[in-house]
Amino acid sequence: MTVLATFTKQPADRLDYDFDYTRFLAATDAIESAVFTVEPSGLVIDATITEPTFTKVWLAGGTTGTTYKVTCTVTTDHGRIKQDELKVRVREY
Numbered sequence: 074m075t076v077l078a079t080f081t082k083q084p085a086d087r088l089d090y091d092f093d094y095t096r097f098l099a100a101t102d103a104i105e106s107a108v109f110t111v112e113p114s115g116l117v118i119d120a121t122i123t124e125p126t127f128t129k130v131w132l133a134g135g136t137t138g139t140t141y142k143v144t145c146t147v148t149t150d151h152g153r154i155k156q157d158e159l160k161v162r163v164r165e166y
Contacts, residue, residue, distance in 0.1 A: 076157075076158050076159070076160060077092065077157050077158065077159055078159055078160070079140075079159070079160040079161075079162065080159065080160070080161050080162070081161075081162045081163075081164055082132070082135065082161060082162070082163055082164075083163070083164065083165055083166060084134060084135055084136070084137055084163055084165060086133070087119060087131060087132070087133040088131070088132060088133075089129050089130065089131045089132075090129070090130050090131075090132065090143065090159055090161075091127055091128070091129050092107075092127060092128045092129075092130075092145045092147070092157055092159075093126070093127045094126055094127060094128075094147060094155065095126045095127070097153075097155055098126060098149065098153075099151065101151075102149045102150055102151045103125035103126065103149060103150050104123055104124065104125055104128065104147050104148075104149055105147075105148050105149055105150050106123065106147065106148045107121065107128040107145055107146070107147045107148075108145070108146045108147075109128075109130050109143065109144065109145050109146075110143070110144045110146075111132075111141050111142070111143050111144075112141065112142045112144075113139070113141065115134065115135055115136045115139060115141070116132055116133075116134055116135040116139075116141040116143070116161060116163065117132065117133045117134045117135075118130060118131070118132060119131040119132060119133045123147075128145055128147060130143065130145065132161060135161070135163035136163055137163055137164060137165045138163070138164070139163050140160055140161070140162045140163075141160070141161045141162075141163070142158050142159075142160060143158060143159045143160075143161055144156060144157070144158045145157055145158070145159075
């Protein structure tokens with residue numbers, strides 16, 4: 074699993090985060106499905122988008138002072154499975 078980046082958001086923010094798989098995918102392969110999880114609970118997955126080469130997750134809420142792990146697991150048309158994660162720190166400014 075690869076930690077792609079760490080972001081900071083405020084509890085009231087609703088923001089989108091991308092997982093780009095362009096470099097991972099073979100020329101004839103595409104993302105078939107994506108599953109997102111968040112640990113610990115408290116940060117809400119508000120919406121997701123799955124396209125042939127990237128996924129997007131919209132996140133809302135969260136508790137100030139908490140760092141969340143957002144995991145994306147994709148499965149491709151050719152059966153490849155790739156898992157990556159983001160860290161999201163929630164902080165009131």
